[in-house]
Amino acid sequence: MRKRGILFVVTGPSGVGKGTVLTEVRKQKDVYFSISATTRQPRAGEQEGIHYFFLTRQQFEQKVAENGFLEHAEFSGNCYGTPAEPVDTRLEAGEDVLLEIEVQGAMQVHQARPEAVRIFLAPPSYEELEKRLTGRGTETEEAVRRRLETAKRELKLAPEFDYIVVNRTVEQAVSDVLAIMQAESCRAERALLDAR
Ligand code: 5GP
Numbered sequence: 001m002r003k004r005g006i007l008f009v010v011t012g013p014s015g016v017g018k019g020t021v022l023t024e025v026r027k028q029k030d031v032y033f034s035i036s037a038t039t040r041q042p043r044a045g046e047q048e049g050i051h052y053f054f055l056t057r058q059q060f061e062q063k064v065a066e067n068g069f070l071e072h073a074e075f076s077g078n079c080y081g082t083p084a085e086p087v088d089t090r091l092e093a094g095e096d097v098l099l100e101i102e103v104q105g106a107m108q109v110h111q112a113r114p115e116a117v118r119i120f121l122a123p124p125s126y127e128e129l130e131k132r133l134t135g136r137g138t139e140t141e142e143a144v145r146r147r148l149e150t151a152k153r154e155l156k157l158a159p160e161f162d163y164i165v166v167n168r169t170v171e172q173a174v175s176d177v178l179a180i181m182q183a184e185s186c187r188a189e190r191a192l193l194d195a196r
Contacts, residue, residue, distance in 0.1 A: 005032075005091040006184055007113055009099045010177065011106035012121030013151035014076075015133035017167045018100050021121060024174040029181060031098045032090040037063065040078035043138060053083070071101065071108040076146050080105065096181070103154040106161070117184050119177060120161035124168050126152070 008031070012018050026033055037053040039060050048054055055063070060079045064072060070088075072081030082099055090097050099109070109116050123129035129151055133144050158164050163180050167173040184190075 005095040007116040009106050009118045011103050013154045014147045016121050016123050021173045031096045034099045038080045071105040073104040075102045118161045119163045120158045
């Protein structure tokens, strides 16, 4: 049994299907899913402490000042961050941890935790992403336009990640992510690190 858990980071542009794919992954794999903090307003049906911790900008900044986030980023006018303490506690206890975050934050994780395994979920094409984001109907036209602009920049960063999974179908993407997780758990370096 490994002593330390593995930190998995799944990122990708908004609308690519991170939520859908990871909901399935979590049904099939025992992993601690990190709950982020955000300054964004809750959407209909979103609950405090389940989907996000909803903070004011002042509360968020306070936590940044206390070094309370493993990473944090501004996205589409709102702040998002991963509370560090629950993640570290789980990893130390030997549990694997999964983060679902946007691309800037995922790049920061690489600096903070170089051992993290970072997976970029990509759409089959930019046009497909545009179709998915527009069809979601949860955002105003202006917000969708901003998310698409960001997505264009983010897609260029895909080669910086450890793995790229193309979300052609949910089943395929889920199976790819699970395969990566399985393979990573067998890496020789991890056994060597744990033996120290
Ligand atoms: P949404 O507003 O649609 O829930 O999320 C917007 C984006 O923020 C998504 O790409 C989501 O993955 C990302 N996100 C959620 N939590 C975090 C976090 O803790 N840190 C970062 N950097 N991004 C996050």
